[in-house]
Amino acid sequence: MTAEFEDRSFRTADGLSLHYRVYEPAGPARGAPVLCLHGLTRNVRDFEELAPMIAGLGRRVIVASQRGRGRSDWDPAVERYAPGVYAADMLALLDDLEVPRAVFVGTSMGGLMTLVAAAMAPARLAGAVLNDVGPELNPVGLERIRGYVGAAGAFAAWREASDACRAVNGAAFPRETGAAFWLNFAHKLYREVEDGRIVLDYDPQIAASIAPPAEDAPAADLWPLFDALAAVPTLIIRGVLSDILMVSTVEEMRRRKPDLAVASVPDVGHAPFMTEPAAWEALSAFLGRAT
Secondary structure, eight states, X not given: OOOOOEEEEEEOTTSOEEEEEEEOOSSSOOSSOEEEEOOTTOOGGGGTTHHHHHHTTTOOEEEEOOTTBTTSOOOSOGGGOSHHHHHHHHHHHHHHTTOSOEEEEEETHHHHXXXXXXXXXXXXXXXXXXXXXXXXXXHHHHHXXXXXXXXXXXXXXXXXXXXXXXXXXXXGOTTOOSHHHHHHHHHHHEEEOTTSOEEESBOGGGGGGGOOOOTTSOOOOOHHHHHTTTTSOEEEEEEXXXXXXXXXXXXXXXXXXXXXXXXXXXXXXXXXXXXXXXXXXHHHHHHHHOO
């Protein structure tokens, strides 16, 4: 399947340049475009396999690197590294592309952005896919993520970066024992700079967005954001080994939204790439229904 795309840039309301890609549909367009939203430390490369698969269904696909990631500008104001700001950026990007409605497909932080967008402008969502994330986050997984996000480091070779990716993410992909998978993983997370070093492809300051709250601060209640999806067709994809999206959270989401579609991805933790057979079967069926 072709992986052709067009690289573009978009300027936010506060003046940053964001990098995004557009994959045109294979054949006649069918339904609203799909907007793919990556996780905390990721960028457009996270969807290099999935985006052409979706385009093959006849959907136009838009994939953006959020501020501070990939080829998008880093933000000098650290407080703007927040899902609400990212969601506003993406709604503005859709405006710039003259896209009135899109299916939002969000992995982890991208799923939180989807919840925020639903609360801000529910009519803009033709559908929502929340990949391994919900209105409650497992503290165990959050602590694991806090343990590595923003940690400085550089490698002399891609194999070293690959080994580092496996050390951090191996528990989430226990069946992936081949070198090719982890090298591909490294190329999604790292970039090579002019002196040949391999470095993480994001601003380390994004770690501030997941810093532990003050002891006396009330926990944020994200359930009202999920409730904003009441009239929006929604699919939840959960890795069976996930340490972020709890089964109890999925059960409560189902109680609040009885028409919720749910798919489980075996032998995968946080977060599925959505190219896994169980995830792709559910996602492609969902897109077949979403208009």
